[in-house]
Amino acid sequence: MAVAEAANKKKRKKSKRYKHAVWVDRGDGIVTKKFKLGKKPDKTSLGPRPLPGPYKPPAPKPAQPMGVYGGTFGRVQAMRLLNRAGFGPRPGDAEKLAALGLREAVRSLTRPSGAATLSGPAPTDSDGEPIAPSDAYGHDHLWWLDRMVRSNQQLVERMALVFHDWFATSNDSVDHQQRLIDQSDLFRAGCFGSFRTLLENVTKDPAMLQWLNGIENRKGRPNENYGREMLELFTLGADRGAYTEQDVREAARSLTGWRADYDDDAGGYVDFRYDANRHDNGSKSVFGHTGNWGWQDICRLAVEHPLHASFFVDKLWSYFVPQAPSTSTRNSLIATYRSNDFAIRPVLEAILMHPDLYLGPPIVKPPVVHNAGLLRALGRHIDDDSWIWLSEQAGQLLFWPPNVSGWDDTRWLDTSRMRARWLVTTYALEGRAFDAWEGEYEETEEPEPAMDLALSAYGYPPLRSEQYNELLRLARTALDGSSADWQQGPYRALRQNALLQLLGVSPDLMLA
Numbered sequence: 001m002a003v004a005e006a007a008n009k010k011k012r013k014k015s016k017r018y019k020h021a022v023w024v025d026r027g028d029g030i031v032t033k034k035f036k037l038g039k040k041p042d043k044t045s046l047g048p049r050p051l052p053g054p055y056k057p058p059a060p061k062p063a064q065p066m067g068v069y070g071g072t073f074g075r076v077q078a079m080r081l082l083n084r085a086g087f088g089p090r091p092g093d094a095e096k097l098a099a100l101g102l103r104e105a106v107r108s109l110t111r112p113s114g115a116a117t118l119s120g121p122a123p124t125d126s127d128g129e130p131i132a133p134s135d136a137y138g139h140d141h142l143w144w145l146d147r148m149v150r151s152n153q154q155l156v157e158r159m160a161l162v163f164h165d166w167f168a169t170s171n172d173s174v175d176h177q178q179r180l181i182d183q184s185d186l187f188r189a190g191c192f193g194s195f196r197t198l199l200e201n202v203t204k205d206p207a208m209l210q211w212l213n214g215i216e217n218r219k220g221r222p223n224e225n226y227g228r229e230m231l232e233l234f235t236l237g238a239d240r241g242a243y244t245e246q247d248v249r250e251a252a253r254s255l256t257g258w259r260a261d262y263d264d265d266a267g268g269y270v271d272f273r274y275d276a277n278r279h280d281n282g283s284k285s286v287f288g289h290t291g292n293w294g295w296q297d298i299c300r301l302a303v304e305h306p307l308h309a310s311f312f313v314d315k316l317w318s319y320f321v322p323q324a325p326s327t328s329t330r331n332s333l334i335a336t337y338r339s340n341d342f343a344i345r346p347v348l349e350a351i352l353m354h355p356d357l358y359l360g361p362p363i364v365k366p367p368v369v370h371n372a373g374l375l376r377a378l379g380r381h382i383d384d385d386s387w388i389w390l391s392e393q394a395g396q397l398l399f400w401p402p403n404v405s406g407w408d409d410t411r412w413l414d415t416s417r418m419r420a421r422w423l424v425t426t427y428a429l430e431g432r433a434f435d436a437w438e439g440e441y442e443e444t445e446e447p448e449p450a451m452d453l454a455l456s457a458y459g460y461p462p463l464r465s466e467q468y469n470e471l472l473r474l475a476r477t478a479l480d481g482s483s484a485d486w487q488q489g490p491y492r493a494l495r496q497n498a499l500l501q502l503l504g505v506s507p508d509l510m511l512a
Helices: 002-014 075-084 093-099 102-110 139-150 154-166 177-190 195-203 206-211 225-235 245-254 295-304 308-318 327-339 344-352 355-359 367-378 386-394 415-428 447-457 465-477 485-504
Strands: 018-025 031-038 258-263 268-274 284-286 289-291
Touching: 075 093, 075 102, 075 355, 093 102, 102 154, 102 344, 139 154, 139 177, 139 367, 139 386, 154 177, 154 367, 177 195, 177 206, 195 225, 195 295, 206 258, 206 268, 225 245, 225 295, 225 308, 245 284, 245 295, 295 308, 308 327, 308 344, 327 344, 367 386, 367 415, 386 415, 415 485, 447 465, 447 485, 465 485
Parallel strands: none
Antiparallel strands: 018 031, 258 268, 284 289
């Protein structure tokens, strides 16, 4: 017995393991310390943390059949979701979302609870004064950009932007900032509900009534502007055989009855209302249906039209996935939309969980999404009214779409807009960039720590190999010509600023 116990003790002693730390590259832009059991480590330290390796995504896949994405839902996939269903992650957001798993992550975005919370300091202009969204030019843009940066209901703000483009209405004609802000609140309130209800609310919205001449549409003198755009741009689409010119004229008659009064003291229209005396009560025939149709009837007939559901699915899909859906996906989403009485949320959730969002090609971020994403990543808030003219140059000033068709998202990265994206990044880095000549910068910083510091400023975005390698090459060669003592710190600060700037305008930060 004593011999057996001694043998067991000897075996236990032989199998003893020691806990020691190692660096682990997770492959998604993060290197973490992990403890492993092994042989007794030597007395050397763990050493500096290595750079995260470049992200090596597989080639984009063609349109997939209808289904739910079943691959890894980690930090990289969560970042793509936050970039498309919001305005990009703040530090730590992607990790938290990934921990929920795909379904719960999507539902946390599509099913927010209560009113939105805005975290951080309230927006100010360049002089530190509170913004005046209803009165000062461009401050309505600042007001919404601030919500994009601070709101905890990111998808609500993104969907409000989607519908601002879908039902594009501009201050160019409305000339009333508060009226457009009120319209954006309409989009926030209805972005997950019934599209028919949303269409009805847009139809009677004062900004839309003024923008597309609804208040000038009356019995005996029909104005076709809203009726035409409602069918072509909002519900059915052009050149699909969905409606005729006669349908447009009859729809315009159905929409008669709205009016407003012009007030010189107010400097515009006031008291928007429905006046039954201005409505055409005659019989109208729209899409082959005949009756004494009113404005709500035409909304219903448009949404119930056989070609509306496919138009809705295609248009909503295009805001989140750049490639057209497969036939099975399209048909399934159309069936989902119809079976849920034209509700937006079920279709949206299916899109956000679809394999194409995670396996397909990247999509270009609209300028305001890129702007808000930089501010969120860098921990900046709205304290500068330069975002107004910068957004104009980038091609997307909120509440000023170029026309009723909205913005042309095929032109976001043309040569006339790229300079503005560069300047947006420069302004976003104020307070983060280093003063090379007044401050004190680490005089012995090596290229790899410099690269790591720049990546950390943006929350370690996963970079593709070509971007990653080029930035690392810059970090390693930027100081080849510096040798004097007085150059060491300042030139390293300039190198860091260059890395920060180039990261901000890199393809991986302008694409989602």
